[in-house]
Amino acid sequence: MSAIQEDNDLVFHKICSLIEPINQKGLKLTRETDFIADLEAESVAVLDVVMEIEDNYDISIPMNVISEIKTIGELVDAIHEIKKQ
C-alpha cells in the first residue's frame, strides 16, 4: 500500500488495493493513472478486476459504463454515481 498516494477517499484506497494484481510495474497509483496507457493492462484483465470491485460494493457496473472509463479517478466517480442510485 506504500505506493498509494494519500487520498481521503476510502473508495480510492479500496480500489487501489483491488487493482494491485494488475499493477505489475509497481506504479504509484493516482486518480489520473490510466489503466491501459499507464498500467498497460489487457482490457480483459481490467474487466476481471471490475468484477472484484462489483462484489466488494455489491453493485453492478455495466460494460457500457466500463468502456468509457480510462482512469482510476473515473472508476471511483462511477462507483459513487452507481451507489447513489
Place this chain on the structure above:
Amino acid sequence: MNLFDKFEDKAVVYNQLSDIGKNPFTVVMEEIISPTRAKIKGRETVLAGTHNYLGLTFQEEAIKAAQTALAEQGTGTTGSRFANGTFSGHRHLEEQLADYLGLGHCVVFSTGYQANLGAISALAHPGSDVILIDADCHACIYDGCQLSGAETIRFRHNSPESLDKRMARLDPELKGRLVCIEGMYSMFGDVAPIKEFAEVTHKHGGMLYVDEAHSFGVYGSTGRGCSEADDMMEHIDFYSGTFSKSLASIGGFVASRHKELEYLRFSSRPYMFTASPSPANIASATAALTAIRSKHEIRTKLWENVARLHGSIKQLGFTLAADPAPVISVLFPNREIAFAAWSFLLEQGVYVNLAIPPGTPNATSLLRLSVSAAHNGDDLDKIVAAYNGMAAQFVDAK
C-alpha cells in the same frame, strides 16, 4: 497521427513472426488430403487444431448432396433471408433442426457468428432490457451485446452464484433479462452447469440463451449438446449453434421453444442484411445432420479418441485446462514458451492452435488440440509422439 498508427505495436510482432515464417495466424493449408490431414509448407501434417469434431467434411452423402444442390440451384442465392434469398432448402433445414432439437422454432443464419450477433442484438434493447453474460463468452456474444446497445453485465465464468448476485441487484424496471452462456467453452474445453444457470435465470424472471457451437452433435445421449446432457432441453429458452464444426459446413442457427423467435426474421439486422447461405452449404449441413441423428457410432468414436489423447497428454505431466473433452488445452507459463511449443509441434507434423492473451480466459497462454472422430490410429500415434517430444523439450512448461 493517422488511421494506421494504432496498429503499430501489434504489426511489429505480426510482421516479425511472418518474416521468420512462423506466424501462427497465417498458416496456409496448401492441399487438403483428408478430414485430418493437410499439406502445410509442402509437408503432410496431422490436423489437430480444426473443429472437425465428427470428421464429416468428406462424408460421401454430404458431398453428393452439396454437388446436387450446386448443379440444381446454382452457386449462390444472390439474396438475403429477409428479402430475396430464402430457398426451400433453408426452410427444410430449419424444420429438421427444430425437429431434432425438440424445439418448435429455428432460424438459420449465414454463419455461427451472425447467429449469435443477430439473435442477441435483436432480443435485447437499450433502456428496457439487460444482458448478463458469462465472462468467458465468445467474441460474437460480446459483439451481439454491443450491437444491441442494451446494458450488459458480466458474471464470473461458470458461476451461477455470481449470476444470482448480479440478477438480485437489477433495477426492477429492467423487464427483459437475457442470460448468455455456452455449452462447452472452446478455449479450455470446460462445460457450463446449465441446470444451475437455468434455475437462477428463471428465479429472477430471465431467459436463458445457450450457445452450443462446440457441443452440438458431440454432447448428450443423442448429440443435442450440453443442454441435453444436463436434461435441460425443455427448460432453456434459446439454443444457438453453428454449421461450421460438427456439421462441417458454414452457417448458423438459433432455435427456441418460444414461437416469438420468428420475430427475428423482421428485426435481426445480421439476418436481414446479408446473403443467405449457399445451396451447397445448406445441402451438406442437412446431410451431416442426418448423419448425426442416425450414426451414433461417430460420436462414440470421438469420445474414444478424446479418452486416449486426454489420458496420454495428462500422463506426460502437462497442466490441462479441463476434464476430458473434444477440446484438450495444455496451459503454458507464458506466451513465449507456448509459441515455441506450437512451432515445435508443427515441425513434428502436428497442427494445433496457439491461443494467447487477450483472447484467452485469465490471460493464459495455451495450445488447443481439437479431437476428431476421423482421427485414425496413425493420426493419434503421431499426435501422442509429438506431445511426448514436446514434454522432453519443454520441461519447464510442466
